[in-house]
Amino acid sequence: MTDLNIADEPEETKVERHASWAELFFDLVAAAGVAALTHALGSELGGAGLGLYALLYLTFWLSWTTFMLYGNVSAGQTHVVRLMIGMFGLGVMAASVPGVAHAVLGHGHDLRPLAVFAIAYLATRIYGAHSWRRSEVLLDFPVVQYSVGLLPWFISIWVEGGWKLTLWAVGVSLDLLLILVVSGNKLLEHAQARFTAQTTSRRRRRPGGPGGTGPVLQGVSVDSTHLSERLGLFVIIVLGESVVQVVNAASDARYGIGLLATALASFVLLAGLFGLSVVFGYAGLPHLRAGRISTRAALGLHCLVTGVVATLGVSLSSVVSHGSDPLPGPHRWLLCGAVAAYFTLGVVTGVASRSSDAQRTISRVITGIAVPLLLGLLATDVTSRTLVAYLALVVLAHLWFERRSAPAQGQV
Template sequence: MVNIDEEPKDARIERHASWAELFFDLVAVAGVAALAHVLGSELDAAALGLYALLFLALWLSWTTFMLYSNVAAGQTRVLRLMVGMFGLGVMAASVPGVAHTVLGHGGDSRPLNVFAIAYIATRVYGSKSWQRGAVLLDFPVVQYSAGLLPWFASLWADEHVKLGLWAAGVGLDLLLILVLSGSRIFQRVQSYLTAQRSPRRRPRSGVRNYGTGPVVHGVSVDPAHLSERLGLFVIIVLGESVVQVVAAAGEARYDIGLLATTIASFVLLAGLFGLSVVFGYAGLPHLRAGRIPTRAALGLHCLVTGVVATIAVPLSLVVGHGADPLPDHGRWLLCGAVAAYFTLGVVTGVASRSSDLPRTISRVTTGIAAPLLLGLLATAVSGRTLVVYLALIVLAHLWFERRLTPIQAAPTDEAPDRAAGSRTLP
C-alpha cells in the first residue's frame, strides 16, 4: 500500500516551540558563538572560508533536528534532541582547536577529526529520526547522507585534504538542496513501489506475497511553527552577539567613549532585530508571509544568521579599541557584513514581492552602497565613529519601514508552490 499522508490545514493545531526545542537552539547558537575564534585572528580568504565551512556544518546539523521536531510535533522524542545537542556541543568545543590548527598556527590535528566524527554522527542520527517511510516534501536533503561521504573519507586524509573533502561534502549538500524536490522523490518512490506490487510481476521463488507493501508517507512542515523557530534562532544569535559586545566592554577601560561605543553597537544589533523580526518574517528582513517556498526561506535564513553572527566579531573589536581606526580586515568585515545583510534583505523583498522599484533602489543605495563606501573610504575614521555611522544607517531603514510597512500578521491560509513541490511559509 502506498499513500501520501498530509494533514489538512484545518486539522493542524497551532503550537509553539517547546522548552526542549529552545534548549536545543541555545546549544546550536553556542556553536555559532564559538566561530568567533575563526575570525578573531588576521582576516584572509582562508579564515573566511573556514568560517563559512564550519558555520554551514553547524547549521545543517541544527536544521536536521529542527525539521524533525517540526514534523514530529507531539511525538518528538526529547532523547533524540538531547543526543543531537551533545553532538552539536562536541562540534562547538572543537572549533577553537580546528581554527588554531588550520589557520597557520600548527598544533594538534585531532580537533579536526573530532569535529568531523561529531558532524557525521549528528547528521546520520538526525536523518534516522524520521518515522519509517516518511518523505519530507519541503527539505528532503536532511534525510539523505550523500554529502557525508567526503567527510568519512577525510578521517584518513591529511589536514589540507580534509578541508577540501569537507568543502566537497557541504557543497554536495547545498547542491542537493537546490536540485532535490521532495514531491518528485515521493512520486518516484510511489511509482517504484507500485510497479513492485504490479500483478504482472511474479514473486521471487520462496517469497510469499501477502498483497501488501511498504507504506510511504509524504510529510510537510508546520509553516507557523517553522517561522517561529527560524525567528527565534535569529533572535538568539543576536542575543549572543550582544553577549560578546558586553564581554568585550567588561575588559575595556571605562570612559565616555566606551559608553558611546556600546550604545551604538546595541542600537545596531537592536535595529537588525527590528528589521528581521518586527518588520520581517521568520527572522528574514522584508519577507512577507506566504510569498516564498520553505526551501528558499531556509536557504536565506542560513545566510542571514551567518551574516548576523559575523557582525559581532568586529563590534567586539571596536569596543575594545574604539578610539583607534579599525585595521583593514576588521573594517571590511564590519562594513561588508552590514552590506551583505541588506543585500539579503533586497533579495528577500524582491522574491516575496514586498519591495517596489523605488523602495528597492533606496535599500540598495543606503543599505548596500553606503556601508561599502565606508569600508573603502573610512580608513582614518575611528572604529567608534564607524559603528555610529552604521547604526544610523540601520535606524534610517527602521524609520523607513515603520512609515511605509505595517507590522505583518500571519494570514489565515497558505499558498503551495506547485512548481517546486513545496509549501510556502504562511
C-alpha cells in the same frame, strides 16, 4: 506534492503551536557552536579564516536544521532524548572548533580535533536523519533522505593535510546542491522506488511471504507557523550572542564616555537588526511577508542571514577594543561588508516575496548596500566608534521607513 510556502495553509486548518522548552534548549546549544566559530574568526580575518568560518558554520546549520525539522514535523511525538543526543553531538562539534581553527589557521601539528569534528558531524547528521519514521519522506529538506554529502566526510577521516578540508567542502556543497535541485515530487518518487525495490528483494529471499509491493511512502511537509517561529528565535539567539561579545569586549576596555558611546552605537545597531528581522520581518528575515516564498527559499535565506549576523559580533567587539582608533582594514571591511550583506539579503527577500516596489528596492540598495560599502572603502581614518555610529544610523533609517510604511502593509 510540491514545496509549500511559508504560512500558506488555510486559516481554518491552522493550529497554533509554539516551540517547546526542549527545542529552545537545542537552539541554545546550536548557537553555542556558532559562538565558538565567531571567536575563532576573531583571531584570523584573512581569506582562510573566513573560508573556514563559512564551512564550519554550514555544518552547524545543516545539523541544526535536520533536528529542527524533525521536531517541527513530529510535533507532539518528538522524542526529547533524540534532541538531547543531537545536542551532545553539536556540543562535541563546538568544543572541537578552537582545535580545528588552531590546526588549520595556526598551522598546529595536532590534527585530532579535525578527526573529532568530522566524526561528531557524521554521527549527528546520521542520527538526525534516522529520527524520521521509515514511512515518511520530508519533502522540504532532501539531505534527510540523501546522505551522499556525508561520504566525503567519511573519507576525510583517513586523509591527511589540506585534502581533509577539501573533502569537507565537497560534502557540504553536495548537500546544498541537493537542497537546490531535488524537488519534493522527485524526492518522493525516488524514495518510493527505492523502498519498493528493497521490499521486493526481501520477499524474493523469503518466497513464502505475502505478495504486493509493500506500503506506500507518505510525503510530509513542515508546519509553516512553527517553522517561522523557530527561524525567528534562532536569529534572536544569534543576535543575543553578538551582544554578549560586545559586553565581553567592553568589560576589558577602559571605562569612559567613549566606551559608553561605542557600546550604545553597537547595541542600537544590533537592536535595529532585531527590529528589521523580527518585528517588521517574518521568520527572522527582513522584508519577508507570510506566504510569499517557499520553505526551501526561507531556509536558505535564514542560513545566510544568521551567518552574517553572527559575524557582526566579531566586528563590534573589535570596535569596542579599538575605541578612538580607526579599525584595521580587515576588521573595517568585515563590519561594513556584513551590514551590506544583511541589507543585500533583505533586498533579495523583499523582491522574492513581492513586498517591495521598484522605488523602495532602489532606496534600500542605495542606503543599505552602497553606503556601508562606501564607508568600508573611504572611512580609513574614521574612528571605529564613529564608523559604527554611521552604520547604526543607516539601520535606524531603515527602521523608521519600515515603521512609517507598516500600517499600509498590515504590520502591527
